[in-house]
Structure formats: structure tokens, C-alpha cells
Amino acid sequence: MKSDLGQHVIVIGCGIIGACTAHALLEDGWRVTLVEPGVPGGVQAASFGNGAFISPASIVPMSTPGLWKRVPAYLLSSESPFTIRWSYLPRLFPWLFRFILTGSTVRKVEQTARSLNLLLKDCVLHHQALAKRCGCEHFIRKDGLLYAYPSRHAFESDTLAWRLRRENGVKWRELEGEDLRSLEPALDSRYLFAALVEDGGNCTDPGGYVSSLAASAVAFGANLVKARAIGFNFSESALKSVRTDKGDLLCDKAVVAAGVYSPPLASTAGDTVPLESERGYHVEIEVPGSTPKIPIMPSDGRMANCVVSGNLRAAGQVELASLEAGPNWRRADLLLRQLIETYPTVGLARKDLKIKRWMGHRPSTPDGLPVIGFSSTSRDIVYAFGHGHIGLAAGPRTAKAVSDLLVGRRSDLDVVSFSAARFKRERFYCLRRWRKAN
Numbered sequence: 001m002k003s004d005l006g007q008h009v010i011v012i013g014c015g016i017i018g019a020c021t022a023h024a025l026l027e028d029g030w031r032v033t034l035v036e037p038g039v040p041g042g043v044q045a046a047s048f049g050n051g052a053f054i055s056p057a058s059i060v061p062m063s064t065p066g067l068w069k070r071v072p073a074y075l076l077s078s079e080s081p082f083t084i085r086w087s088y089l090p091r092l093f094p095w096l097f098r099f100i101l102t103g104s105t106v107r108k109v110e111q112t113a114r115s116l117n118l119l120l121k122d123c124v125l126h127h128q129a130l131a132k133r134c135g136c137e138h139f140i141r142k143d144g145l146l147y148a149y150p151s152r153h154a155f156e157s158d159t160l161a162w163r164l165r166r167e168n169g170v171k172w173r174e175l176e177g178e179d180l181r182s183l184e185p186a187l188d189s190r191y192l193f194a195a196l197v198e199d200g201g202n203c204t205d206p207g208g209y210v211s212s213l214a215a216s217a218v219a220f221g222a223n224l225v226k227a228r229a230i231g232f233n234f235s236e237s238a239l240k241s242v243r244t245d246k247g248d249l250l251c252d253k254a255v256v257a258a259g260v261y262s263p264p265l266a267s268t269a270g271d272t273v274p275l276e277s278e279r280g281y282h283v284e285i286e287v288p289g290s291t292p293k294i295p296i297m298p299s300d301g302r303m304a305n306c307v308v309s310g311n312l313r314a315a316g317q318v319e320l321a322s323l324e325a326g327p328n329w330r331r332a333d334l335l336l337r338q339l340i341e342t343y344p345t346v347g348l349a350r351k352d353l354k355i356k357r358w359m360g361h362r363p364s365t366p367d368g369l370p371v372i373g374f375s376s377t378s379r380d381i382v383y384a385f386g387h388g389h390i391g392l393a394a395g396p397r398t399a400k401a402v403s404d405l406l407v408g409r410r411s412d413l414d415v416v417s418f419s420a421a422r423f424k425r426e427r428f429y430c431l432r433r434w435r436k437a438n
């Protein structure tokens with residue numbers, strides 16, 4: 001089923017989600033306008049500075065049983081990969097409470113992993129197909145992803161994560177000793193064990209990829225308008241236009257894909273979505289000799305190491321602070337220190353090397369699932385935001401789900417788990433439980 005020819009969709013935001021969505025809609029025959037105040041794939045977007053991992057293994061949510069016991073340590077430690085700014089705690093509390101609750105039982109975590117698996121299955125193949133259609137195949141590689149551990153015992157202690165992966169069909173090859181060294185000679189010898197996820201891949205330049213996807217969407221007939229969306233106009237119950245800081249843009253449908261900046265737009269469309277920025281950082285450093293061969297996530301550093309545009313990038317850290325707070329570059333320096341320790345032989349400790357630092361906002365819901373679905377007040381508005389740690393990998397599948405919804409095709413995603421209405425239901429159940437208890 002295709003769209004009624006000539007119907008016009010406005011896609012709000014041109015990060016990876018907006019760019020992939022524009023292509024899926026063009027394929028279905030929609031007239032498409034992308035509205036983006038910045039440069040598509042520019043530094044303002046999470047899609048610019050991410051870890052570049054396209055991983056089918058990223059189905060394990062951040063919140064897992066027992067997390068609440070570690071929260072005091074996160075508040076006190078300046079070195080852990082997860083940190084909370086004290087001053088933000090009172091405002092963060094409702095989100096944090098839900099976040100901890102979502103991971104409070106193994107059954108809930110299993111459910112989240114199953115939903116995420118629908119988005120991430122075959123993610124590299126989906127990206128390869130899209131990049132090929134756009135003539136930018138060079139951005140996507142499928143060399144596998146290495147999850148490195150100090151020992152087999154450390155790997156086996158990560159029981160829940162690898163069990164969830166196995167149960168959801170993620171495959172890996174276990175490597176030790178010489179096999180590991182020959183796959184990645186640059187990796188520090190303290191890592192004695194690794195799981196190689198062979199279906200995983202990476203993007204060689206996430207910002208450049210989004211910019212290329214946007215350019216090819218324009219070449220395929222989309223409009224790109226430099227403006228910031230601020231709301232919607234309706235005539236009766238039908239969407240009439242998207243309001244922007246540069247005037248109203250007439251349309252039949254709209255997709256909200258503005259990453260962490262989406263909630264105010266969703267609220268003008270009738271939905272309150274509890275979204276927080278899980279701030280993350282990257283450092284990028286030129287490598288004096290030959291670059292490492294394969295992207296690696298070391299278990300102790302909890303960061304994605306990957307070659308991006310010829311430089312070595314380490315991306316990671318979760319910092320819960322407000323959207324407006326300034327960066328704490330000490331978090332980026334922690335990544336740099338871990339990067340040097342992970343690759344001790346490639347000369348990264350030299351003082352004359354150029355280092356770039358970046359901070360960005362993962363758009364994160366408390367239950368670890370994105371918001372993909374109709375607004376609760378209008379079937380002319382579809383949401384596609386809140387992808388947290390997995391937006392790069394999940395871009396093409398999200399785009400397909402959005403185009404299925406707009407055309408009225410059946411989607412194989414579990415649309416109920418992803419709908420914005422789940423937060424209303426959750427408030428209702430909490431209220432009922434509270435009333436019963438009182």
C-alpha cells in the first residue's frame with residue numbers, strides 16, 4: 001500500500017531518525033519536507049557524536065535489577081561511567097524512579113529486550129540497504145563488534161546481558177589468547193577474553209552519514225527548510241500546518257523526530273512524555289600509526305571505541321544533569337584516559353596529538369524504549385523519538401515503522417510498547433495503586 005499521491009508530510013528534525021524517515025516516506029510516494037534549524041547531522045545532534053556502533057547486541061537496557069543500590073555511589077563518584085549531578089536530583093527524581101522501576105525485575109528487563117530486538121535485528125543490513133540506495137555505502141561497515149573483558153570469568157559474570165542476547169537470537173564468537181591478539185593486536189594485553197558479534201557493524205562518520213542521507217533525500221525530491229518547529233495548527237481535527245519560527249508550513253501529516261527536543265512538540269499534540277537527556281561525551285584523537293582494526297567496547301570502560309573519519313573516537317559516559325547545564329569536560333578526559341589504557345601501543349599518550357571533545361544529548365525515556373506511534377489526539381502526527389543509546393542502529397527500522405503507520409500497513413513492531421500513551425496508562429496504574437493503598 002502506498003500513500004495517496006501528493007500528500008505532504010513534514011519531518012521535524014534531521015538527525016539519524018529524521019533522515020531515515022524522510023527516505024522511507026519518499027519510497028512510499030509522499031511529498032516530504034524536512035524541517036531542521038541546524039545543519040543535518042551537525043554538532044547539535046546526538047547523531048553527530050555517537051559511538052558509531054550499529055549493534056544488534058544493544059538490546060540490554062541500562063536499568064537492570066539492583067541498579068538502585070548503586071545510585072548513591074553514582075552520586076558520590078566523579079569517575080564512574082554513570083553520574084548524576086546533585087543539583088539536578090530533585091527535578092530528575094520522577095524520571096529516575098521510573099527508570100529504576102523499569103529494571104526492577106528480570107521479567108521487565110526481558111520484555112524491554114524483546115521489544116528492542118524488533119528494532120535492532122538486522123540493523124546493519126538495513127543501513128547497508130539504505131546507504132546503497134543513497135550512494136553512500138562507504139559509511140557503513142560490517143566487520144563485527146568486539147566486547148572485550150579482562151577474563152572469561154568477567155564475561156560470564158555479565159550473565160543477564162548475554163543470556164538476553166542469546167534468547168533474542170544475537171550470535172557471537174568467543175575469542176581468547178592468540179585468536180584475540182591477531183584480530184586486534186592494538187588491544188591491551190589485560191583483555192584476555194572477547195565476544196565478537198559478527199552481525200554488528202559501524203558507521204565510519206555518523207555526522208557525515210546523516211548529512212549525506214539528507215542531501216540524497218533532497219536529490220530524491222524532499223525539501224529541506226531551515227526552521228525550528230514550535231507547534232501545530234489544526235482545522236477541526238485534521239492537521240493543517242506545522243508552526244515554525246519562520247512561519248507556518250502547510251502539510252497533511254507530521255513526524256516529530258527532534259531527539260531530546262521533542263517533548264514540547266509532543267505536548268502541543270496532547271502527550272506528556274517523560275524524556276531526559278542522558279548526556280554523553282566523546283573524545284577523538286588522531287592516531288600516529290596505524291589505526292585499530294575493529295570497533296571495541298571494553299567492559300570496564302563502558303565506552304564505544306571506533307575509528308571515525310580516520311581518528312580514534314571513544315564515546316560514552318552517562319551524565320544526568322539538565323539539558324541546559326554546561327559540559328563537564330572531565331568526563332571526556334576520563335574517556336581519553338581509558339582510551340590510552342585500552343590501546344597502550346599506538347602512541348596515543350603523545351602530547352602533540354590533536355584531540356577533539358564533544359558533548360551531546362541521548363534522548364532517553366525512563367523505560368528504555370523509544371516513542372514510535374500516533375499522537376493521542378491526532379492520527380496525522382506520528383512520533384519517532386526517544387531512542388536513548390540506540391538511535392543510530394535503530395534508524396532504518398524506526399523509519400519503516402513510521403511509514404507503515406502513516407500508510408496504514410501492519411507493522412511487526414509491538415506498537416503498544418512504543419506508544420506515547422503508555423506513559424498515561426502508567427500514571428493511571430500508579431494512581432490506582434496509590435488509591436488502593438490509601
Ligand SMILES: Cc1cc2nc3c(=O)[nH]c(=O)nc-3n(C[C@H](O)[C@H](O)[C@H](O)COP(=O)(O)OP(=O)(O)OC[C@H]3O[C@@H](n4cnc5c(N)ncnc54)[C@H](O)[C@@H]3O)c2cc1C
Nearest residue numbers: 013015016017046047050051053229259280390391392393
Ligand atoms: C555519547 C553517545 C554515544 C552514543 N553511541 C551510540 C552508538 O554507538 N550507537 C547507537 O545506535 N546510538 C548511539 N547513541 C545514541 C544516538 O546517537 C541517538 O539515539 C540518536 O542520535 C538520536 O537521533 P535523533 O535523530 O532522534 O536525534 P538527534 O540526532 O539529536 O537529532 C535531532 C535533530 O532535531 C533538530 N531539532 C531540535 N529541535 C527542533 C525543532 N523544534 N524543530 C526542528 N528540528 C529540531 C536538532 O537540531 C537535531 O538536528 C549515542 C549517543 C551519545 C550521546
